[in-house]
Amino acid sequence: MNVIVNVNSHECDCECECEDVNDEEKGQECYVITVSAMSKTVDLRNGSTVTEFILVGFEQSSSSTRASLFALFLALYSLAMAMNGLIIFITWTDPRLNSPMYFFLGHLSFLDVCFITTTIPQMLIHLVVKNHIVSFVSCLTQMYLVFCVGVAECILLAFMAYDRYVAICHPLSYAQIMSRQVCVKLVSAAWLFGLINGIFLEYMSFRNPFCRDNHIENFFCEAPIVIALSCGDPHFSLRMIFVDAILVLLSPMVLIVISYARILASILGRASSSGRGKTFSTCASHLTVVLLLYTSAMFSYMNPRSTHGPDKDKPFSLLYTIITPMCNPIIYSFRNKEMLGAIVRALGRISLAQDESV
Template sequence: MRSQTADPKNSSTVTEFILVGFEQSSPSTRALLFTLFLALYSLAMAMNGLIIFITWTDPRLNSPMYFFLGHLSFLDVCFITTTIPQMLVHLVTKNHTVSFVSCMTQMYLVFLVGVAECILLAFMAYDRYVAICHPLNYAQIMSQKVCVRLVCSSWIFGMVNGIFLEYISFRNPFCKDNHIENFFCEAPIVIALSCGDLKFTMKLIFVDAIVVLLSPMVLIITSYARILASILRRASSSGRGKTFSTCASHLTVVVFFYTSAMFSYMNPRSTHGPDKDKPFSLLYTIITPMCNPVIYSFRNKEMKGAMGRALGIGSLAQAESV
């Protein structure tokens, strides 16, 4: 039930949350949304699952770029599984309640996977920089041991940062309204329901977002600035087109993911609202994970060939030589 006062002394402690999400939509609209999101979720799971399978089993994709791509797809699978199945259930049921512990767990998993993906995208940009600007030393710099360490460090940083964000998000008691104006427990919205010094908590979230989002973005921008300078200086016109195509795929993913994450965690809460939060939340929780395989795979002839071999489709396999 809604609590009518924000005074901790006069309010009952919140023990559960209600995800409003699309609760106010008509039954026909919810049915349409359920069908749409179920299709998108199934498509994202299938495509990311296929990429995980072929990058980890196809010997022709034995390179750092595909090693990172496989782990990116695994992170995307974890990301959408953390939020979308719950939303699908709430679209067809009247009970939109989640326990306090479930909300905490979901927020931690979103923190973990989201931060790990931010770091991994930066490492993928660095991998492209080394491949294009230092091709003779590429195998030595990006050895298998180095790649494993980079992936592990992204997971470790995500786990540690997730613990920090979880602590500052739930350090204050919750004694206000327990209705979350979104389809999952998103940190800034949940924090706004707590008592205590919210400005200090949001400042910590903002500072953490600078480290987690802007620091990797600086590495990404620096890497691609040097790649661009190297391409314009010494590559042929055909080589430029191929390199630009590869880099454009990665940059497209970065723009989608970082734009939506920055809006959610670096904008003042006064600029937010249900109509603004939900579209951006959908962008980085389901649209980006679904687009990643399309952006990376269907613009890459080696991936097309590997997908054709995995599915036994000759036409796709022949695309490798087109």
């Protein structure tokens, strides 16, 4: 009797040839081997055989390139943390910055700190060590935090654009419309939607078992890449993420564009040429940051995977994981005279405290 059994994680090819089909004992043996092989395949498909992932990231780069990237990303990360941390401290301690705009700015900086901390420190470690392995649980946790904070930030940016629209186009009703209670509710809604939406996206990403290649062609666990590694059909999960991205990315972006369009229309009708120039500059800066965040996120989560590749994914991932969080403080805060004045006051208080301690 010749028995040929081929079992792997993708498919099962079981063939059994018996020299004598009338031989009951050999036929029984053939049946047992066939059922056993099929059973092993079912077990592989129903249970994940992947317990860890390998983040390829910049693994293929030379040691000198990795060293340069480490220095660059460490500088960008430190700068982003310092600027966002300063904004958080100032907006939450300076009593003069008690308007809704600074309330939102403080929370935006807090989200930026959370966002870059979920991805960049790990990338920096992997640039200097050879072990690029992350556990299944770590990958799952990182992906949830990226989803949660990223979604909350997209929604918060839309609320900030609406706040500017009310302040400029309805100044007499601004205090009533954007009361402290309303601002707290808006920020809470952004966080709550991020938390709930993160659970949904997490389920879509890990609903299928993993028994294929465990190499992730990026520097963090990005959902579309991880889904492509699952054993089952990834198309349903990718479609659900695409639909969710329309809700989370396009809807806030439409609200942002409408808000700034109405702001520009209002300013053009009543402001002087100098006022128009300042408003155009501010709106253009805000929209630049928004477009950086939204277009890079849309490329990652709304494009067919066939158009992706490591050389395309990593630059866009870097845009919304480190470049945008670094630009937000510069665009939204440090070009603001009140914010600069608050920074000077804060530095003066620190200097005075140091002098008194001496």
